[in-house]
Amino acid sequence: MDRALLIGVSDYRWTDPPHGVPGKLEAVRNNVPVLRRALVRAGVFADGDIVPLCSPDFAEAARELQRVAREARGLLLVYFAGHGAIPSGGDELYLQLRDAQVFAGEHTVFNAAVSFSDLMGTVLATSRAERIVVVLDCCFAGNAARVWEHFEDKRRVVLLMSVQANHRIDAGDPATPTPYTENLARLLGEEGGTTVSRLAALLRRRMAEQKRRTLRNEPWEPQLRADAGAEMTLGRKGPQVPLLSPDNPDPAPAAPDPSPRPRRRLPAWTAALWRRPRALAAKWSRARRREHARRGADGGKGPSRRVLFRLAVPMLVALGMLGVGLYGPLGLAGGDDTHCAPPLELRVLTDPDLEDTFRLAADAYLTSGADTTEAGCRRTGITVYSAGSSDVVEALRRHTDAWQEPEGAEVNPQRDIGPQPDVWIPASRAEADRVLEEQDTDAVAELEPEESPLAHSPVVLAVPDRLAPEPLDDITGRPLTEMIEALTARAENAAVRRPDPEFTDSGLLATVGLYGDTLSVARGESLVRQPGPPSPTAGDLLCALPEDDAVDDRTAALVPEFLLVSGVDCKDNTRTSRTALYPADVPGMDPVLVRVRWDDADGEDGEDGDTARDAAVASFRDWLAGTEGREVFARQGFRHPGTGEPLDKDQEVEGVSYAPSPLDESAGRDEMEQALSAYQAYGGPGRVLFLLDSSGSMAGLWQGPSGGPGLLRQTLGGLGPDDEYGVWAVADTGDGPYETLLGFGRHGRKDAEEAVDERARVRDASADPHAALLAAFDEMEDRRDDGRPRMIVHITDGRHGENLEGGRLVEVLDRAEASGVPVTVAVLGSGGCDEGRPDRRIAEVSGGRCLDAGDDVGASLHDEIARIGTGDD
Structure with missing residues (x-):
């Protein structure tokens, strides 16, 4: 675009x-x-x-x-x-x-x-x-x-x-x-x-x-x-050419660089904040602190004239002598043409999903009587910006010193997040509690969160209307995973997506419900699997879905309810109307105002700067919590922070229930921390155990790219050098239910392919998938301590006989459900994934997938591996 x-x-x-x-x-x-x-x-x-x-x-x-x-x-x-x-x-x-x-x-x-x-x-x-x-x-x-x-x-x-x-x-x-x-x-x-x-x-x-x-x-x-x-x-497409000099405007064309440099995803914030004068003021403040320290050590001598002169000169140069062109924070004239002094600027950092709401609130506040003097001058200016929620939490925990005084390129919150905030408005009080629980003892930023949130919005499962259950009361108040399972039961090709849990709190709150009390990460992630990375924000997600009609019509979105009322930037392009379902175990968004107080703030605003800034923050907070602020939240579709009732009870939006019951309470600090840690671990290097059916019945399904070993080789591109995996040949030759073709560990792709080519062969024996799968669950149980994603892949012809019947099948199903390890079964033949077949049942209870001739087995299997692995194919 x-x-x-x-x-x-x-x-x-x-x-x-x-x-x-x-x-x-x-x-x-x-x-x-x-x-x-x-x-x-x-x-x-x-x-x-x-x-x-x-x-x-x-x-x-x-x-x-x-x-x-x-x-x-x-x-x-x-x-x-x-x-x-x-x-x-x-x-x-x-x-x-x-x-x-x-x-x-x-x-x-x-x-x-x-x-x-x-x-x-x-x-x-x-x-x-x-x-x-x-x-x-x-x-x-x-x-x-x-x-x-x-x-x-x-x-x-x-x-x-x-x-x-x-x-x-x-x-x-x-x-x-x-x-x-x-x-x-x-x-x-x-x-x-x-x-x-x-x-x-x-x-x-x-x-x-x-x-x-x-x-x-x-x-x-x-x-x-x-x-x-x-x-x-x-303009009209033409060849890319190298840079020109004025003396040589027509050099020969050159091919463009096919691999553009990857860029760090950074937050969006604007407004010129005049860093240079502020940096000089901060430098002055640091020098003053050093002089005080020296004075304490050398008998109370006053500040060095050399230091004062060295700092005063650039201050005078930067703030005094100017060059202004003939053509080249917001000063106002009062109502009687009085020239007003520049207002104090407040920096307000929000969760990305809340930025538009608080930008509207700030605009309304700046034109209100609360921010206007009797002379018509503005008391305060406000800059609203947003940044990834986990980045903000980490910066306030560990990097406040670098935020105040950036020294290197590796850690620089001023670059990666924005200016030091005076106010932080996360989407949940739990985020502030996460910072306070683990903040460095020498942090130079002090957090003072308000006790009461400013507004409330449930995180809902927004389902395409054609897939919504009837009546809605039959499903409202159930756990999120049950809602999703019911949705896929109504439409087998239905999908669910959520925004990035690391970037916005709405995604993390949804993840709390996906994982449940037992932190069943693999199963939760299997319910929201999608090609490519998740959308950064809930708004981005609702805008991305309409780009493909087929995807839009069958995909539910985990988003905050208020976006279904206020709409998003692309609302004119949205083609599928949605119905909000209200899970019982997904905490809602409860934006809370947090005053962020920085050490030596007087270096910015003068000796009384902190007091003036406190007064400005208090005025904005009171306005947000008052009638005018609530009117902004009401127009945006938020609920009352105490009662959970709609702030605008006359507002009617199709698909939104104004009296759902029950709604989950606010998120807790520990459950947010655990869900994020589990998600981040799951996104790291993976562990995969391949079970390759090598029994005699596989003889006709062995050769070529669609044979058993060929399919296995195709998947290896989805695994990187940091992933761990192993390959077992499943055939009971008398020495056990399997033979190790490739020991569990890290492998180069070429070495792994050679090992499969050299050692994999059909055996004159039958397979015992019951014993092999139980052994595989034991193997993966020993590798669960660090939360990394795990998967078992079973490549088979589906001819199991009595080895997966009766009590043996029940035992495998029980272990598959309890293990938390998804099992992806690739059946080389038709009908292997039909309703009720053992392979399908094993895949379903474990949270995996069953693939057979009705699917593109090679491509689908590769996609499943790529979700777990860190390869580049």
């Missing part, structure tokens, strides 16, 4: 001294529509893939930046035209939005401006787009190159800048687009499908031919930054 965001800021709210920007930019008003038409005509984007923003304020631009970055999967283009500003050092570029102001010498300096470091390091770094193009048409655009050079993932980011560093430029005739954008649009129309580097070379050439000059009366030279080998084609 391709996305483009075109931002053109022509009108500025504040242009008068002392804090206003230099003036309006009439020419920029023409840029967005002209560039949009050019991108569509050149085939770079469909019209519906382009989001135009004309003179947005900071909050609107931040929201749209986050949204398009989150949605893009193929090409992401971000364009900005407007005022650009730099500090005197020139090592940063600020893109000023409509409500921009400049406070020279004060803490934030550039209000309502996005620093290019934050655009690159947060918005773009978190996007899953394969290719990213950034186009800057503003004064000092070339200063962005210095930021780009230090960006870790710049291989997929190409940067087009209208002018070289430290130069201002003129906007040109108000009746036309700005010179750079006008030429860019024309070249797109002339070139059709072309490369970014060719465009850059042609732009330099054309600007030179037009004798364009900067305001320093030097040649106006557009700039390009792109990593070697990271060329990008814009």
Whole structure:
């Protein structure tokens, strides 16, 4: 999915001294529509893939930046035209939005401006787009190159800048687009499908031919930054070519890199938080602490003048002397045109499934009387962002020091999660309890969770209407696993999916129910098996299902109930309506506000900063828990946190039951911890024991890729070097029910294939699957201590006779059910998995699968192994 965001800021709210920007930019008003038409005509984007923003304020631009970055999967283009500003050092570029102001010498300096470091390091770094193009048409655009050079993932980011560093430029005739954008649009129309580097070379050439000059009366030279080998084609598909220089715009084509560099999945958060001044303040605070320590050791001497001078100089440079372009946290004017001081900014970190809800709540709060002074000024600004739930818990437990003062690339919560939160809102109080139970004793963040949650939402099994039971009362209140088994009994091809338990609490809460009190991990995971990784969030899951009608029509989703009321971003594309079923053993979502208090916070906000921040948090908390906050939760489909009743009892949504009974209580700390640990262990290296029927009846089913050994060899690609497995030949030759072809352990694929080829052969003997399976259960029982996933694979012709009848079959079934090890049976013949057959019954009670001629046995068996193993096939 391709996305483009075109931002053109022509009108500025504040242009008068002392804090206003230099003036309006009439020419920029023409840029967005002209560039949009050019991108569509050149085939770079469909019209519906382009989001135009004309003179947005900071909050609107931040929201749209986050949204398009989150949605893009193929090409992401971000364009900005407007005022650009730099500090005197020139090592940063600020893109000023409509409500921009400049406070020279004060803490934030550039209000309502996005620093290019934050655009690159947060918005773009978190996007899953394969290719990213950034186009800057503003004064000092070339200063962005210095930021780009230090960006870790710049291989997929190409940067087009209208002018070289430290130069201002003129906007040109108000009746036309700005010179750079006008030429860019024309070249797109002339070139059709072309490369970014060719465009850059042609732009330099054309600007030179037009004798364009900067305001320093030097040649106006557009700039390009792109990593070697990271060329990008814009428009109608063409060959990928290496980067161009202005002197050589047409080199020979080169093949693209077939293996793009994998990227770490990062959380989505936006808003420029001006790290540089804050980092200097933190540095000052650390130096002050060191001086206090020295003073205690050397008789009470005062702070070193050298230290104070060394830190004061960069503070003055960064916060004082400025360079502001002619074309380049939210200051407001009061109701009587009074200029307001920049409001204190609260950073609110949420669970990913809750981000949209709390973003809406924050927007409502910021325009409420609770956040407005008598003079009409805003008391507080709020930045809402989200990150993977298990990453947040781990960072608050173990890495608060690195969060406050990043020192290395390996552990850096500021990069991987976002800024230090003042408020954390997990989807369950149990998450806060998990942190408090195991937090490092020297942690520099203190958590203060509220006692009462803000709202409630059950986690439901959202079943396609055609598969919903009738009446619903017959199934409401039953355990989740029973609900799923009943669903698959009604429709054999029915499937269930849940979001990633490591990324969002809704997925982990669902996993608590899947595993049950006995932590039956293998059986629980077998109920939600799917190709590929799970969707990151419940919203993503509900958006992914409609991409395939057949999957959508037969797949139930474990999601929070409120999403069935409020809808999701893709709700217009959703094709299957769903009915909510309410499991008795799946805890609900109970978002709770947690105040996060950081050591030395006064280094950020002054001596009274912590008190002011406490007051701001308390005001936001009270508003959320009050009438106006409850109205937001009601519109989103949440329930009362105490009674569990709908907050909006008049809201009617088909498929949602407003009086289900009973609903499970909140999750406990230990059950959340155990479920996550079990899930993570299950996702690690696996253990597989193959039982290959080698009896005489297999003689006609032995040779070729579909024979017994051939099928076994096909599955080995699903196993990696860290997986452990073994192979038994099942034939009772008098020395026991099996012969070991490959001892249990780690094996290279080639060595394993050679062992099977050399040793596997048909025996003139019958098989005793009863004895072999019991021995296999014993073998796997000895390998269960660390929770790693396990599986037994039985490849057979299904001719078992009396060896799997009567009491012998009952004994195997009892062991299969009690073992917790799924048994996948591949029957080489037809009818082996018919209803009531022994192999099918063994597979079903163990949580495995039975495959026969009615399935693509080779492919299906490989898929089952790949779910357990860590191979790359």
